Amino acid sequence: MSSISRHKRSDQPEKIKERQEVYDMPERFEIIGGIRYDFLSSPKYAHQKILTNLYLSFHDGCAKEGETLLAPLDVHFDEENIVQPDVIYISAENLGIIRDGYVFGVPDLLVEILSESTGKRDKTIKKNLYERFGVPEYWLADPIYRTVDQFVLEEGGYRLAATLTEEDRLVSRTIPCLSVDLGGIFPEDSRQ
Numbered sequence: 782m783s784s785i786s787r788h789k790r791s792d793q794p795e796k797i798k799e800r801q802e803v804y805d806m807p808e809r810f811e812i813i814g815g816i817r818y819d820f821l822s823s824p825k826y827a828h829q830k831i832l833t834n835l836y837l838s839f840h841d842g843c844a845k846e847g848e849t850l851l852a853p854l855d856v857h858f859d860e861e862n863i864v865q866p867d868v869i870y871i872s873a874e875n876l877g878i879i880r881d882g883y884v885f886g887v888p889d890l891l892v893e894i895l896s897e898s899t900g901k902r903d904k905t906i907k908k909n910l911y912e913r914f915g916v917p918e919y920w921l922a923d924p925i926y927r928t929v930d931q932f933v934l935e936e937g938g939y940r941l942a943a944t945l946t947e948e949d950r951l952v953s954r955t956i957p958c959l960s961v962d963l964g965g966i967f968p969e970d971s972r973q
Contacts, residue, residue: 809853813906815861827924828894830968835868835892843958847872856884858914868892890918890956912939917955927967
């Protein structure tokens with residue numbers, strides 16, 4: 782053997798062996814009424830496509846009027862109620878509720894996209910929570926039926942303002958800049 786093959790050549794970069802490690806995946810959960818609710822699975826394609834399209838619609842219409850944020854991000858109503866809504870809209874006048882990297886207070890509008898693992902909770906427990914803390918407007922997007930239920934807070938309680946389909950335009954009752962063509966929100970059927 783030559784001396785070159787026995788000794789490391791100085792002009793070759795040092796090889797680094799790839800290591801297999803377990804990456805620390807933070808747990809995703811919400812606390813509602815002091816009870817912990819775990820997210821059991823990651824969202825499916827349809828959920829994420831609706832989330833993306835809603836964000837783009839919010840951003841296009843309201844970027845100068847406020848902040849649109851996406852899950853996972855904690856919204857702290859109090860110590861016993863910390864949730865991760867799919868879409869969070871906070872008007873410019875209300876941006877002071879964003880502190881230390883999280884939301885501490887009541888956003889102007891929240892959206893939940895229904896899924897098999899969270900749909901029941903979104904329609905009941907979380908809807909009641911958002912109503913109790915005074916979230917002015919709450920939308921429930923249903924990827925299966927391709928509808929959006931629009932709830933508006935009136936006299937301390939939610940009123941179903943509309944159930945809209947992909948053929949409709951959803952106009953916010955509380956945020957003047959927000960109008961969403963629902964035809965562009967839902968993905969093609971074949972990809973659900």
